[in-house]
Structures are given as C-alpha cells and as structure tokens.
Amino acid sequence: MPAVRTVEPMMLGKLDWSAIPFDQPIPLIAGAVVLVGILGVLAWVVLRGHLPYLWDEWITSVDHKRIGVMYILLASVMLLRGGSDAIMMRIQQAVAYQSQGYLPPEHYNQIFSAHGTIMIFFVAMPFVIGLMNLVVPLQLGVRDVAFPTLNSVGFWLTATGALLVNISLVVGEFARTGWLAFPPLSELSYSPGVGVDYYAWSLQISGVGTLVAGINLVTTVLKLRTRGMNYLRMPMFCWTTLASNLLIVAAFPILTATLAMLLLDRYLGFHFFTNEAGGNVMMFMNLIWAWGHPEVYILVLPAFGIFSEVVSTFSGKALFGYRSMVLATMAICIISFMVWLHHFFTMGAGPDVNAIFGIASMIIAVPTGVKIYNWLFTMYGGRIRFATPMLWAVGFMVTFIIGGLTGVLVAVPPADFMLHNSMFLVAHFHNVIIGGVLFGAFAGFEYWFPKAFGFRLDERWGKMAFWFTFLGFYVTFLPLYVAGMLGMTRRLQHYDVAAWRPWMLVAAVGMAVLTIGVICQITQLVVSIRNREALRDRTGDPWDGRSLEWATSSPPPVFNFAFSPDVRGEDAYWDMKALARKQSLEHEGPEYHDIEMPRNSPTGFVCAFFASIMGFALIWHIWWMVILGGIGAFATFVVFAWRDHDEYVIPAAEVARIDGINLEERRSLVSMAGGV
C-alpha cells in the first residue's frame, strides 16, 4: 500500500488522490456546492464584463472604505461557513445520545476545530477590522489610513488564510485538535495528517495580515488626525480602535512565534512542545493564552466603541462620562495582558498564582462595569429612538452583563475547578462573543451601512433579525449553561448521560431560531438593495449623527472630505451642525484645492496570490512550489517598493463638483431643520 501512494513523491509532496474525501459525502457535497457557487459567480462576473470594474474598483483598491467593505464581506461569507459548522455540531449533540450520531469523530472533531478557528479569525476579526477601516479615518476627518497599500496587503493575506481553511474542506483535512491546537495532541506523533498544518499556516499568513492592519490603524489614530482633533476629542470608537490595535501589535507576534515553534516541531523535528527531549506543553499553554486573552479584548473593545457611538447617537446625547470611558478603555487594554493564566487554573500552578490571576481577571470587570453604567446614564435623560442599531445595543447591554457575571464566576479559581472546559464555559464565551462582538458587529453594520453604500437598510427585516438572533441566542446557550452545571464537558462527539439530552435538544431548537435570524439578516440585505432608491440617504446623515463621518456624503467621495474639518470639541459634527444651523452654511463658495490620493495597487492581491500558493505548498510539503510562491511574493514587494508614482491628483474642479452636490443636499437639510 505505501508503495502505491508514494508515486511521484517529489512533484506533489504529500498530496495525492487519497486527500480527496471520496468516501465522505458531507464535505464532498459541501465542497462541491461552494465550488459551483464560486465558479458561478466568477462566470457571471466575466461574462457580464464586470471583471475590469471589480479589478479597478475593488481588488486593487487602496481606499480604506472599499477595503473595509471587503473585510466585512469576507467576514459575512465566513460567518455562514462557521454557522453551518455550528448547526452541524448542535444537531450532532442532539442526536448522539447513546449512539454515534451522524458525524464520526474524525469529522466532528474537524468541525468544532474549524468552527472556533473560523469564527474568531475569519469572522470576528475581519468584521471588526473592516468596521474600523471603514469608519476610523472618516471619524478622524482624514482622507485615508496611514499606509493604504499595506492595508490592502493586510486584507488579502487575511483572505488567503480563509481560503486555505476552506480548501481543507475538500483537499486533505482540517485540524482535529480544537481551535487552539494544544500540543502534544497537535504534534506530529499524535496528529500526523495535514490538518494541523492547514490550521497553523492559515493562521500564520492571516496573522501577518492582522498585524499589518494593526500597525496601520495604530499609526492612523496616532498620526493622522484632522486639525483640532486632539486625543480627548476623538470619538469613543477611535479610542477603542486605538486600544484594540495596540493589543494586536503587542499580542499577534506572540501567536506567530508560538505557531512557528509548533511548526518547527512538526516540520524539522524540534522539541518545543513535544513530550520528549525537554519539550514543554505548559509553555504552549502560557504562550497561546498570552495572545489568546488579549485577543478577546481585541475583538470586544471595538464593539464597545460601536455601542458608545450607537447609544449616544440614538439617545440624542453626548456620551456620558467620556473621559471615564477613555480611562476604562485603556485600563482594559493594559489589564487584559495580565490575566492569561485564568485559562488554565486547573493545571496545578498553586494557590498563590491562581488567586493572583483570578483577582486580576476580576479587576477587568471594573472598567467594563463602568462602561455599562456610562451607557446607562447616556440613555438617562435622552430621547431614545429604537432604530435597529439601538436594539442591538440594548440587547447587548443585557446579554453582556450575564456573560460578564459568568465570566467573573469562572475567574474564581475554586468555581473554575468545576466549570473549566465545561459546556458552562462554552456558554460563557459565546455569551460574551455573540452578545458582545457579534451584536456589536451587527449594530455597526446597520449603523454605518448607509454611510458605506448611500442607502439605509430595511428596518422591519432588521428588527426581525434582531429579535430572532436575540431569542435564538438565549434558547441555544442557556441550556448549555445548565448542561455545564450537570458536569457536561465540551467537544463530546457522543455521550450516554441521560440528564444532558433534553438540554442538547433545546439548544438545537435555539440554533434553528438563530438560523432564522441569519436568514432575516440576508433577506434584509436583499430587500434593501431592491428598495435602495426609496431608502436612499441623500444628506449623508441619516441618523442625526454626532461625529465627522456624518459630515460627508453617503457614500463618501474617494477623498472623504473636500476640506479637512476643523474640530473644536467632542462630538465634532454635532457642534458643526449646531454652528451651521446658526450660520445656515451660507458663506461664499469655498475655494477648492487639488487633492492627492494614493494610486490603486495590485500589490496586496498579487502578494496574497503567491502567499496562497506558498501556504498550500508548505502544507503538502511541495518544496519547489514553496520556493516559487516565496519568490513571487518577494518580487511583488520589490516591484512595489521601487514604484515611481504612488499618487494621483483629483483636480480642484472635480472636487468642487463632487462637494457641490453634497453641499446642496445638506443646505436643504439645514434649512428644513432650521424651519422646524
């Protein structure tokens, strides 16, 4: 048998026909459907002649708004993939009582590993990074991010990671180790297949993308604010972006180094984390969580920022206790780096260590609690409009408090000794990640969609999506809390304990409700696109907003602002609006200037193309292809570095024309508001 399979070992490394799961219908059919879908879209694009548009306006675009939209699109597509995994897991645990269910262990184990990996790295991360990309330069009143081409590289490398994860569905396998691939299970001796390699290389490549996105956004916030936008006038979302990206810059190198060590073990026989020769699995645990815990805050801090914007806008008030919020944000940023050990209290570190890390973890609840109260008092005395984003915000506040409660609970070491790795824990982190990050992402999506595309989303379907998701969340995850209290641990492919069964059935029902929520969300998008003329946002300020992104048109022109706004206080646009209402914006036609903008560049796309080849080749040990991909990616970088022209000029007349249209709309808004 081995002789047959080692035909042409030099050409394609470990890759041969046995990598395709001909005997497993589920991944094969799923893969075929996805492939047909992709080919269909590609054929449509090419046949309808959309390719040049796609290439010029999107793929090679270095416009932060376009890149932000592409990040969110990637996240949405991967949300469907990760959601399908979730549905399959919930069904498996509902049926696998005293039976094997319908998923054999080697398949089920891939699904929960892929679910976690995808949801964190390819849904939550690109969603929040996309929103930050889209909004932060607008809120800061600037024309682009600090490094526009690097921004594009970051996005496309993230997409490469997502691509590799999806290829593993049909070519080979994905990791069967859980989403953090703990050694020694993830070492070559216990996971000899390519699954862990798919996992590690996709995260290495997308991790580079995330790191450059982080560097880019930190630099943007620190260096590119408009006139008068000093730190304590920045909108809250900019602050949380700064905190979150500082964490990215500090934490992602740890992930890269940790995975690099695991890969050295697997590829070159090193012994960082093996059982033998002095390897130490506890080191991996520490390192991966030294990245992993800050990661949680990387995700949730931007969500806090979104809710700050949403609650303040829809309450018609400035954010309550702004400086206190800034302090709380930065406190979370720093403390979140000092609590990683609470992920393994049960490793036997000793009482002092456990207690110190337990208390440090609880301390994070203080600034987080402060944030909740400040949102509460922002609503107090407000005039609250319950548009869809505000529903998500209130739903978040209620849900997140419950997640916070259970979080502080598992930070108490003796309680964690019973709840660690249980379904209770699963319920807890879904409670904070769905209730915090995902609700935040949806709120931001609904809130800034009109800014990105120039029309609002349908409110009726949006509200239905909220209610189904909100209820579905509780019906799915409250039973998991109960199952955890009944001693059920996570990642069970089957079980024989009768007491767990009913709760798994209820959770499956909840999953169905959640699915309806997702369908409503998709319907909302379709309905809104169809009715886009009726939903058109002509003023650029559909929500009566308070920050600078609402001061330009929807969608904003490529240069964002014809004039760099001059900021004189917090809630910059609100003050400007108040001022404008007085002066009714009737000053003489302003003098426009030429604007220089960065040129489009295929660097990101081409770089990611070669990175994909290199990643795939590394996974399958196809060394010639690794070298090819490496040289290609490096050559792309060299070509970019030696470029002659990196900017183009938008003439003043064109700026005047574009701005004139927007100004006209705004004047009519102001005169209308003034008349009321």
Place this chain on the structure above:
Amino acid sequence: MNLLDPQGPVAVANSTILVDSVFIMLAIVVPTIVAILAFAFWFRASNSKARFQPGFVYSGRVEMVVWAIPALTVILLGGVAWIGSHQLDPAAPVPGTGSPVRIQAVSLDWKWLFIYPDQRIATVNALTVPAGAELNFQLTSSSVMNTFFIPQLGSMIYTMNGMVTKLNLRADNEGKLQGLSAHFSGDGFPDMMFDVNVISPLAFPDWVTETAKSGAVLNEDSYRKLMQQGVEKGRPAWRLEDPRLFDLIATQHIPPGPGPELLSDAGRPHSGAHDAR
C-alpha cells in the same frame, strides 16, 4: 453528575463558592439589567413625559458610584477567590477517616488507568474507593493532555506526560458516580467516561482481595499494550506486578504512547502521513 449535588467536602466547598459568587453578583447585576430596560423604556422618544436632558453628560457623583460599585464587588469576590484558592488548592489535604488511599491515575489514549500501588492492583475506567477516606491522587498522562474530573467530588486537574499533578478528594456517601476527561484528547475522547464506585470502608479490603485474584498481571509489557490507541468498553482489572509502574510512566522510562498507527487504514485522516519528515 450535577455540580449542585456534591458528594464530598471538596465539591461541597466548590459549589458553595460557585453559588455564593453568583448571588453576590446577582445583587448588582439584576438591578443593572432592570435599570437598563427601565431607562430604555422611559426615555423612549415617544414618551412626552420623560424630561430631555441633553446636557447631562457628566456627573462626578455618578462617576464615583459607577466606579465604586464594580470595584467593591470585585474586592469582595477577590477575597473569596484568594481564600478559596488556598483552602481548595487541589494539592491541599482533605482529612478523612481511616488511612488515606493512594491512587495513581494515568490517562491513556482513550481510557483511564487507576493504579493502587499499596494494594498492588490496577483497574481501567472504574475507580473504586472507600467512603470517608482521604483519596490521594497522583496523576500523569501516557501521551496527550487530559483532565481528570469527577464532577460530584469536585476539583478537576490536568494530566500531562512526564509530569505528575496532585489532587486530594474525599467521597462521603456510598454509591455510584461518574467521572470523565475534561480536556479534548483525540478521537476516542468521549469514551473516557469512567465509573466511580464509592463503597463502604469495610467492603473495600474485600474488593481489593477479590481484584488481586485477577489472573491478568499489569507490568511494563501489558501496559505497553494497554497504551495503544483505542477505547475500552469493559472494566478490566489487574494484579500489579511492580508498584513503581507509575513512576516509570511519569519519568518517561516507559516512553510516551505511540499515537495513531500510521497507515492503519486507507482513510483520509492518515493521508500523507507515511512520508512525514
């Protein structure tokens, strides 16, 4: 396996802390949730009775209260955590009646081996202990990480190859409990459930004598066979040949378990494994 139905002092203490912590937090969480819903409802735009106060954006008093409430709660809970961590350290003694029973647990792929070095017996997937006695566990793993957990007896702990962790428990009531592995360890992971038979201290010596009559002998050879990957549906028992077997495993004199047999079948999971390295 209900955590709120503890059967030993460690579990009683754990679950008491668990429940108390929840109530301490509920004391502020419930009013906060009520306030959120109430404010959101009362200050709705359509309520003309609500007073619009757009200028209410800072209040030193409110700030002090909102920092103080979570801070005070955390100070209280931090005290609980500090004391609890020390009193309930897995390695802390749990005095019981009679002489303590030493048990050496080894997580294998995918079953639990329980060695009673003093009684010179060993069992798989069935742990039999006398009620009321202190149980001194030493734990290690033959290959990958696992977590030893008997929900109704309390505190879980990791097992790791080449390392020994310690855990002390006590079971107060006779009866049948269940234990499991709480750390994913591969394909056979769900089958790592084990029985915990808590019997009367008087019956325990009889059980030991009965088990020691077993014809099967556990020594290095039979252990190496046992540590091959696979699940164990039965409840086999052995006479222990060498009471130092656990030390040989923990010190890696017996090398770690081999992992999957390469090329054991033509299935996808092993594809490409043959020319790894």
